[in-house]
Amino acid sequence: MKSLEVLARFHHELGLGELVLDHNDRSSIKIESDIIVTFELDTVKDQIELIGILLKGPLADKTTLFSRLLSENFCTGLNGARLALDNAQQQVLLCQTLVAEHISHAHFELAVARFVSRYEALRDTLSVPQDSALSGPQTSHTAQNNHFAHMPFGMVQA
Numbered sequence: 001m002k003s004l005e006v007l008a009r010f011h012h013e014l015g016l017g018e019l020v021l022d023h024n025d026r027s028s029i030k031i032e033s034d035i036i037v038t039f040e041l042d043t044v045k046d047q048i049e050l051i052g053i054l055l056k057g058p059l060a061d062k063t064t065l066f067s068r069l070l071s072e073n074f075c076t077g078l079n080g081a082r083l084a085l086d087n088a089q090q091q092v093l094l095c096q097t098l099v100a101e102h103i104s105h106a107h108f109e110l111a112v113a114r115f116v117s118r119y120e121a122l123r124d125t126l127s128v129p130q131d132s133a134l135s136g137p138q139t140s141h142t143a144q145n146n147h148f149a150h151m152p153f154g155m156v157q158a
Contacts (some may be wrong), residue, residue, distance in 0.1 A: 003048045003100035006108045007039055029118055046100040049113065052119045054083070054126055057090025065092070072122065076123055092126065094119050 007027070008019040014029065020028050025041040040049040059065055059066035069083045069092065096115055098108065 003041055003046050003098075004043070006103050007048055007099065008043060009105055010108055010112070017091075035116060035119060037112065037116065046069075048098045048100070048103070048108075050081075050096045050098065050115045052094045052115070053091050054094050054119065054123050055092040059085075059090050059092070062117070068126065078118065079114065081115065083122070084119055094122055136150065 004019075011027070011029075013017040014052070016029065019027060021041060025043065026038055027041075028036050028038040030036050034108070035052065038051040040051060042049065069085060072078070073083050082096055084093045084095055085091075086093055094115070096111070098111055103111075
């Protein structure tokens with residue numbers, strides 16, 4: 001299990017001591033004062049999932065939220081990361097899967113640094129006051145900016 005070794009070494013080099021996983025094979029670290037990155041270990045597939053909470057609910061305007069998440073997922077350079085909605089917890093997550101066979105320790109450190117940078121940029125992009133919608137001015141559903149309107153049905157922008 002290379003993923004366990006890489007994660008344990010990362011924890012040790014950060015000065016966190018021995019790696020301790022919870023009952024879901026997860027471990028979290030706090031970076032700076034406000035960023036928490038959770039590392040979820042998948043021992044079957046030998047991979048590590050990086051997870052960060054970008055927004056916490058309540059999430060008022062779900063239509064606008066879904067539009068923004070799709071736009072960010074398909075139209076920005078997430079470089080293998082993806083945005084997800086945890087509907088039960090009312091949270092927007094940034095997730096990235098790192099496959100162990102392609103991970104060296106140096107690559108893992110770089111991937112975590114990139115994940116944190118991406119997290120900071122997206123958090124700033126998606127953050128809004130609690131009492132407003134997730135995007136700019138309110139418009140009707142038919143008049144909203146549709147970033148995908150120019151694309152043929154079934155086509156995904158790469």
